[in-house]
Amino acid sequence: MSGEQVLEILEKRSLFDPNDRPQSTRRIETTLDLGSPLGKVDVSVLVWPTRRSYTGQPSAELHVIGALPLLDAVVANLIEAGARPARPGEFTMRAFLAGRLDLTQAEAVLGVIDAEDASTLERALGQLAGNLSRPLQHARDTLLNMLADVEAGLDFVDEDIEFIEDNTLIERLGDLQTELTQAAAQLRERNSQHTSLNVVLRGLPNAGKSCLLNRLSQSETAIVADEAGTTRDLITVEVEYEGHTFSLTDTAGLEHRGQDEPDWQVMSQAQLQANRAVQHADVCLWCIDASDLSPETGSSFTPPKSSDRKRTATDRVVLTKADLLKSPPTGLDSLHAGSESLPTEFRSMPSIAVSSVSGEGIDELWKVLISIAQQHDSNETGGVMGTAARCRDSLRQSIDHLGTAIDATENQIGHEIVAAEMRLAVNQLGEVTGEVYTDDILDRVFSRFCIGK
Ligand SMILES: Nc1nc2c(ncn2[C@@H]2O[C@H](COP(=O)(O)OP(=O)(O)OP(=O)(O)O)[C@@H](O)[C@H]2O)c(=O)[nH]1
Numbered sequence: 001m002s003g004e005q006v007l008e009i010l011e012k013r014s015l016f017d018p019n020d021r022p023q024s025t026r027r028i029e030t031t032l033d034l035g036s037p038l039g040k041v042d043v044s045v046l047v048w049p050t051r052r053s054y055t056g057q058p059s060a061e062l063h064v065i066g067a068l069p070l071l072d073a074v075v076a077n078l079i080e081a082g083a084r085p086a087r088p089g090e091f092t093m094r095a096f097l098a099g100r101l102d103l104t105q106a107e108a109v110l111g112v113i114d115a116e117d118a119s120t121l122e123r124a125l126g127q128l129a130g131n132l133s134r135p136l137q138h139a140r141d142t143l144l145n146m147l148a149d150v151e152a153g154l155d156f157v158d159e160d161i162e163f164i165e166d167n168t169l170i171e172r173l174g175d176l177q178t179e180l181t182q183a184a185a186q187l188r189e190r191n192s193q194h195t196s197l198n199v200v201l202r203g204l205p206n207a208g209k210s211c212l213l214n215r216l217s218q219s220e221t222a223i224v225a226d227e228a229g230t231t232r233d234l235i236t237v238e239v240e241y242e243g244h245t246f247s248l249t250d251t252a253g254l255e256h257r258g259q260d261e262p263d264w265q266v267m268s269q270a271q272l273q274a275n276r277a278v279q280h281a282d283v284c285l286w287c288i289d290a291s292d293l294s295p296e297t298g299s300s301f302t303p304p305k306s307s308d309r310k311r312t313a314t315d316r317v318v319l320t321k322a323d324l325l326k327s328p329p330t331g332l333d334s335l336h337a338g339s340e341s342l343p344t345e346f347r348s349m350p351s352i353a354v355s356s357v358s359g360e361g362i363d364e365l366w367k368v369l370i371s372i373a374q375q376h377d378s379n380e381t382g383g384v385m386g387t388a389a390r391c392r393d394s395l396r397q398s399i400d401h402l403g404t405a406i407d408a409t410e411n412q413i414g415h416e417i418v419a420a421e422m423r424l425a426v427n428q429l430g431e432v433t434g435e436v437y438t439d440d441i442l443d444r445v446f447s448r449f450c451i452g453k
């Protein structure tokens with residue numbers, strides 16, 4: 001809870017002794033009476049009674065046993081005592097409005113919450129620490145100081161007093177332009193690093209995974225052979241396609257070898273590696289040899305538990321070696337109508353028939369991957385990626401305004417115009433960090449949060 005009435009509500013619910021009202025940050029072990037049938041439940045109350053809290057307002061956290069019905073009852077109880085449910089991102093928005101965070105840091109909070117791997121987390125934490133806003137705030141401060149000089153000059157224009165010489169002005173505006181261009185490039189780079197989509201090829205030995213990797217990457221990276229069990233180590237190739245970066249990983253064929261079988265140690269390690277790759281995959285392409293569908297295809301083939309996978313992972317069945325079929329398959333169902341040769345998980349996945357030899361279906365497969373990449377990008381625009389999307393335009397505009405200000409100074413058009421352009425640049429920079437904001441900007445930033453953050 002956050003807000004002026006927090007202590008009042010806690011008091012109403014007898015969560016602290018009225019003779020011992022918390023004056024500073026405190027932890028209180030007590031009980032909350034939820035009435036029949038739940039009765040009194042243990043709660044641990046953390047209170048920030050002053051403005052020294054995350055939101056800059058009196059705040060409290062109630063820690064209780066994590067059972068949903070219990071949580072619902074606690075929330076209902078507090079609402080009845082005068083609280084209301086928070087809107088998405090409202091806690092962080094209040095922190096922003098109280099000046100505890102700038103806008104890029106608020107977005108970084110979301111980035112930290114959403115981070116799915118170490119590098120995303122690191123970027124989000126960096127942004128939270130002010131890596132992005134510090135240079136921009138510095139540029140804005142410098143610009144404001146220069147603007148003050150230019151505007152002061154305007155007041156004394158008749159006396160012919162200049163507070164900043166045109167040459168110095170042009171030089172300093174140019175420096176700022178360079179600084180901002182660098183910041184924009186950094187953001188862009190960070191953006192492109194992140195759009196790489198992890199695509200993992202998995203399937204039985206000889207399904208044609210390595211051949212497909214080579215076809216998709218237009219390379220001869222992986223060894224292709226008739227022999228089952230050719231690929232062991234993970235093979236990863238980065239491919240750029242229509243503005244998206246894909247990281248394609250070929251894996252060893254799915255198989256289980258007993259301890260007395262040849263190579264079992266190597267093979268079991270290969271399986272571990274492959275399974276780990278699937279856990280990190282954004283897309284898993286389950287490769288199934290369309291020319292050789294048999295009951296075994298199914299029995300030795302089970303997708304891993306979704307709990308071990310990325311939350312946003314997508315699966316597709318790829319029917320390989322389509323060139324070996326007399327008539328092109330239209331999907332799994334048509335291939336083995338009524339047959340039970342594949343587990344239901346696979347039968348319900350969208351499938352696509354391809355041939356790495358003739359190239360049929362490859363364009364369609366790329367279309368599928370591109371659309372997943374696009375979906376992925378739009379999901380990622382929550383946290384730090386959202387900052388990049390939001391800031392790109394502001395940075396570009398402020399660089400443009402600086403350019404116009406330089407031109408106007410060079411051509412002696414008048415310092416009124418120069419000052420006006422500088423002010424526009426200042427405002428654009430302020431929008432990035434949040435010194436200047438509108439409801440619309442706040443809405444764009446905080447609507448991406450989930451409730452209660
Ligand atoms: N006709 C035809 N043959 C293919 C196609 N793709 C792969 N093959 C053949 O199938 C065999 C196995 O191909 P690989 O790509 O090595 O299969 P894999 O799934 O990587 O096999 P492992 O690494 O052993 O798990 C090779 O002889 C390929 O030439 C295809 O689209 N059409």
Ligand SMILES: [Mg+2]
Binds near residue numbers: 209210222224
């Ligand atoms: Mg292979």
